[in-house]
Amino acid sequence: MSLDLVFDYVFSPAFFDGALLTLLITVTSLFFGMIAGLVVALLQESRIKPLQMLTLVYLWLFRGTPVLFQIIFIYNVLPTFGVMLSAFASAVIALSLNEGAYMAEIIRSGLQAVKKGQRTAGLALGMTRFSVMRYIVIPQAARIVLPPTGNQMIGMLKTSALVSVVAVEELLLVANQTASANFKYFEALTAAGIYYLALTTIFMSLQYLLERALDRKRPREKRRPVSLMTRLTALTAKTEPR
Amino acid sequence: MKNREHMPLLEIMGINKSFGDLKILKSCSLNVRSRETMVIIGPSGSGKSTLLRCINLLEPADDGNIFFEGNDIARELRRAPEVRREIGMVFQNFELFQHLTAIENIMLAPMKVLGMSRSDAHDVAMDLLKKVRIPERADFFPDELSGGQQQRIAIARALAMKPKLMLYDEPTSALDPEMIREVLDVMAELSSEGMTSIVVTHEMGFAKRAADQIVFMEDGEVIENAPRDSFFGGTVNERATRFLDQILH
Ligand SMILES: Nc1ncnc2c1ncn2[C@@H]1O[C@H](COP(=O)(O)OP(=O)(O)OP(=O)(O)O)[C@@H](O)[C@H]1O
Ligand SMILES: [Mg+2]
Numbered sequence: 121m122s123l124d125l126v127f128d129y130v131f132s133p134a135f136f137d138g139a140l141l142t143l144l145i146t147v148t149s150l151f152f153g154m155i156a157g158l159v160v161a162l163l164q165e166s167r168i169k170p171l172q173m174l175t176l177v178y179l180w181l182f183r184g185t186p187v188l189f190q191i192i193f194i195y196n197v198l199p200t201f202g203v204m205l206s207a208f209a210s211a212v213i214a215l216s217l218n219e220g221a222y223m224a225e226i227i228r229s230g231l232q233a234v235k236k237g238q239r240t241a242g243l244a245l246g247m248t249r250f251s252v253m254r255y256i257v258i259p260q261a262a263r264i265v266l267p268p269t270g271n272q273m274i275g276m277l278k279t280s281a282l283v284s285v286v287a288v289e290e291l292l293l294v295a296n297q298t299a300s301a302n303f304k305y306f307e308a309l310t311a312a313g314i315y316y317l318a319l320t321t322i323f324m325s326l327q328y329l330l331e332r333a334l335d336r337k338r339p340r341e342k343r344r345p346v347s348l349m350t351r352l353t354a355l356t357a358k359t360e361p362r
Numbered sequence: 363m364k365n366r367e368h369m370p371l372l373e374i375m376g377i378n379k380s381f382g383d384l385k386i387l388k389s390c391s392l393n394v395r396s397r398e399t400m401v402i403i404g405p406s407g408s409g410k411s412t413l414l415r416c417i418n419l420l421e422p423a424d425d426g427n428i429f430f431e432g433n434d435i436a437r438e439l440r441r442a443p444e445v446r447r448e449i450g451m452v453f454q455n456f457e458l459f460q461h462l463t464a465i466e467n468i469m470l471a472p473m474k475v476l477g478m479s480r481s482d483a484h485d486v487a488m489d490l491l492k493k494v495r496i497p498e499r500a501d502f503f504p505d506e507l508s509g510g511q512q513q514r515i516a517i518a519r520a521l522a523m524k525p526k527l528m529l530y531d532e533p534t535s536a537l538d539p540e541m542i543r544e545v546l547d548v549m550a551e552l553s554s555e556g557m558t559s560i561v562v563t564h565e566m567g568f569a570k571r572a573a574d575q576i577v578f579m580e581d582g583e584v585i586e587n588a589p590r591d592s593f594f595g596g597t598v599n600e601r602a603t604r605f606l607d608q609i610l611h
Contacts, residue, residue: 238459
């Protein structure tokens with residue numbers, strides 16, 4: 121075992137690029153996943169029956185099958201229908217659609233946590249249903265949705281390792297390939313582990329800062345969001361916004 | 363022109379409302395003239411809230427007419443937002459927007475519905491905060507305020523749209539006894555200044571002080587509708603008298 125080699129790997133272009141790709145896959149998939157989730161959640165609120173049915177089918181498909189299956193399916197089956205996609209694009213599509221199915225549930229429960237009376241009060245002031253959504257429901261739901269969304273972000277970072285199966289040169293694949301060339305698994309995997317930990321720590325810090333920024337009452341109250349240390353050690357800690 | 367003042371601002375004619383098989387409102391008719399205050403009393407489940415919610419179209423009436431300033435609005439659900447601008451509503455549980463400060467609660471609708479600028483809306487809101495006697499709480503969030511303070515902010519929020527009619531649905535029944543007074547005082551002052559109001563409440567002190575008309579509802583029907591003095595003079599329906607006895611003891 122050589123710590124020097126770990127060090128070399130961490131600073132090698134191959135590992136660095138791998139980590140960068142992991143980050144890129146994570147961030148783009150999260151972005152599109154959140155949009156998909158928001159669209160699905162709003163469609164479910166919309167009371168339009170056919171659209172509701174469509175969202176149910178989507179949720180059923182993507183929550184009822186493994187992500188790994190979805191990645192392989194999109195990469196290998198879509199080309200037979202003439203849809204040619206790069207491995208990276210297939211990976212991002214699969215992860216986004218999968219993420220959307222989970223975000224939809226999180227966003228929907230956030231929207232429902234805003235009590236009916238709040239909407240009624242907005243409507244009674246002459247606001248349209250759209251304005252009520254935009255200025256009353258969504259801002260309140262955002263605070264409720266943020267903590268579980270943060271957990272999804274970190275989950276996505278880890279899930280992204282699965283796309284190595286379609287030969288996307290992300291961090292884990294780089295580590296694995298490096299190790300299988302010289303059988304120095306400890307060094308290569310430790311280097312990858314260091315990158316993963318660094319990235320999750322950055323994500324958690326961002327989440328902490330965002331929650332703090334959204335909590336406008338802080339100056340007058342001593343209530344604080346869950347601390348970074350608690351987050352790092354207890355991933356599933358419940359963080360109630362109120 | 364003089365008697366225009368006394369033409370009904372709101373004229374409800376024979377509205378019915380059912381939820382499923384349950385008839386909640388049975389051919390209710392009421393008139394409210396401009397500058398008048400009407401107090402509605404009645405046992406729980408008699409349909410008082412439903413009646414208020416039909417007036418500002420939160421619930422569509424099944425049939426009948428609701429004339430507001432001479433126009434039948436009962437079936438104008440598409441125009442509901444326009445109608446509701448002119449009709450303020452105050453709820454039992456205040457329903458202040460939890461993510462906004464007191465003053466932002468008041469400013470929201472003038473800005474987003476009337477398109478008022480932030481600084482104009484701020485001035486309007488500040489004046490109203492003075493009117494409801496809590497300008498010093500402008501930057502507090504709802505959960506940092508007492509129930510009485512929240513309800514006064516909610517009244518100010520409704521007033522910011524310059525409504526022609528105010529609806530109050532049991533505005534003090536979620537309040538601790540020591541806070542009821544501060545809310546009723548604000549409402550009574552508004553009434554005396556000529557704010558047309560319909561108030562569902564069991565605060566008979568308020569009715570004696572501020573009401574022009576008192577309505578007694580039971581089982582979805584308007585059983586009694588009398589000017590204040592004859593209502594308290596005892597020349598009313600026996601069921602209404604019995605109900606009054608109950609709530610006064
Ligand atoms: N959306 C609804 N769906 C079904 N039933 C309803 C609905 N809203 C009200 N009701 C029923 O209508 C009846 C009258 O309700 P309403 O709230 O108008 O009475 P109320 O006089 O305001 O009573 P309270 O003093 O308890 O507030 C009740 O039996 C209630 O259960
Ligand atoms: Mg009621």
